[in-house]
Amino acid sequence: MKREIPLLIVFVAGCFMAIQFFVPHASSEYVYEFVMDWTIIIGVFAMALGIWSFVKVSLNKINRRQENWQYSIVAMAGLFGMIVFGSSIMKLFGATQVGLESYMFKHFFDYVIIPLHATTFSLLAFYIASAAFRAFKAHSLMATVLLVSALIIMLRFNPFLGPVGEYVGDGAAWILNYPNMAAKRAIGIGIGLGMVATALKVILGIERGYMGSD
Amino acid sequence: MTNIGLYFSIGIIVIGLLAILRYSLKGKDIDRRIIFLFMFITVASSLLFKMEFPEKPTLIVKKVFNKIENLPEGSRILISFDFDPAMKPEVMPMANAFVRHCMVKKHKLYIMTLWATGQALMLESIEEVLKPEFPDAVYGEDYTSLGFKAGGVGVLNVIITDFRKMYATDEHGTPLDEIPLFAEVTSAKDMDLILPIGGGAPGPKEWILFVGDPGKVPIAPGLAAVVAPLIYPYYPKQAIGLLGGVKGAAEYESELLRNYDQFKDMDTPALSMMGPQTMAHIVIIAFIIIGNITYFRKRRMNDNA
Incomplete structure (x- = not known):
């Protein structure tokens, strides 16, 4: 029964949600929204679980003085610091505004989080340049096609090309609108069919990975 | 004044790229730190000297x-x-x-x-x-x-x-x-x-x-x-x-x-960013070309050996 009941719940819920999609009735939509509410509630609990897991892993790392344990202290300080700065507790320290308007919260977000995120993302420019230099080699026909396509896409931004620029722009638009779009659509359809197949396997109880080791 | 700085930076980048090209023609690899340095100079100089290009909407x-x-x-x-x-x-x-x-x-x-x-x-x-x-x-x-x-x-x-x-x-x-x-x-x-x-x-x-x-x-x-x-x-x-x-x-x-x-007086961050992005693309394209020259040069040297 320990195995049969979850399988039955998944089968009934899965079939219901699949059928519900094709029934445009108010009661059907009501049940759908009810289920969606539960999805959000589970999502919120998952966030709490994530924080608990993060704190547990960080504390373990600090206690055992594992490699780079100092970073865990910074990470924990960041998490709890932002919670404190954004909460009403700050009123006890003379803060006039709390939440997103809190002076400390706003300043940490604007002058620490934003620059850190932007810097990390910006490092991509350096790695892309290095990777392009090392990996973009015309060692086969397909690699040459990829190389030429990439060059055309990059060159479309270039204002130094003069009248040739228009043709490069048209070429880039063609690459994006036809080969790129066709490939992406094919991948998208493939992913969609794969998802349907996996969903069917879960509903029919063939795929039981979600139940843990089985 | 702005243009002098910009042209000076472009001059340094072009001379540097030509030097790297000469180096790679000998079939030698380029240290990745040199690539990083070029990217830095390119992006920094374009930002510093406010390089902007006119845009035409697609x-x-x-x-x-x-x-x-x-x-x-x-x-x-x-x-x-x-x-x-x-x-x-x-x-x-x-x-x-x-x-x-x-x-x-x-x-x-x-x-x-x-x-x-x-x-x-x-x-x-x-x-x-x-x-x-x-x-x-x-x-x-x-x-x-x-x-x-x-x-x-x-x-x-x-x-x-x-x-x-x-x-x-x-x-x-x-x-x-x-x-x-x-x-x-x-x-x-x-x-x-x-x-x-x-x-x-x-x-x-x-x-x-x-x-x-x-x-x-x-x-x-x-x-x-x-x-x-x-x-x-x-x-x-x-x-x-x-x-x-x-x-x-x-x-x-x-x-x-x-x-x-x-x-007309509004802040236009995207237009300002297009200058550095365009210059960075040109440098990346140059490095791809240099990388391929090195690759073919090395292959020929190996074939001859």
Whole structure:
């Protein structure tokens, strides 16, 4: 029964949600929204679980003085610091505004989080340049096609090309609108069919990975 | 003075690249730190000496601009700030340009975010663009903000049928029934246009799949460059047009400048960023060419050996 009941719940819920999609009735939509509410509630609990897991892993790392344990202290300080700065507790320290308007919260977000995120993302420019230099080699026909396509896409931004620029722009638009779009659509359809197949396997109880080791 | 600095920088880059080319013709590898140094000089000098190029909008961007331009006054437009600070430099200019365009056309603006980190960025756009540049705009009548709601795709699946089931109040705690902008709005289907801005999940793709397509609402996403090719398959039916990366944002800014004199002094971060981006692309292209010369040179040397 320990195995049969979850399988039955998944089968009934899965079939219901699949059928519900094709029934445009108010009661059907009501049940759908009810289920969606539960999805959000589970999502919120998952966030709490994530924080608990993060704190547990960080504390373990600090206690055992594992490699780079100092970073865990910074990470924990960041998490709890932002919670404190954004909460009403700050009123006890003379803060006039709390939440997103809190002076400390706003300043940490604007002058620490934003620059850190932007810097990390910006490092991509350096790695892309290095990777392009090392990996973009015309060692086969397909690699040459990829190389030429990439060059055309990059060159479309270039204002130094003069009248040739228009043709490069048209070429880039063609690459994006036809080969790129066709490939992406094919991948998208493939992913969609794969998802349907996996969903069917879960509903029919063939795929039981979600139940843990089985 | 500015041009002297710029030409000097370009001169250094060109001479450096020629030196590297000469070095690679001998079949020798280039240290990655040299590539990093060139990227740094290129981006820094373009930023320092403010290199800007004129932009001409592509059809895919022009369609978005024309859609907002041709909607009748008072149309309902929803903007979703679904991004984090990492994407901010790339997509925030789009968000601000959309806000400006919607407000100047006197459309009704509904602002929200599906990302926790998007809330502060959404407020930044309201506080630094909407309020100072459109002081006559009244909250609740001309624009409203729903803020952040956890739930991702779940939120979209609910607002496609009813906003009030997901948002009891707006960002400030005012019940939706007390906000004039929501008087005739039940669900996302009542929007005339949705402008989701972002590059992750949930983001523009989810807006198309769970709101735009089933609700028959026109969607025009603003995207980080890395995800723009992924959204192309949805153009032109599910996405009426799209803005891809800094280039898309720059094209949109240039259209605003071309069509509205009142924006001639506005901040144009995307146009400013196109200079460094263009120069960085040229350097990357140069390195790809040098890399291939080295590769073929080495292959020939090995064949001869």
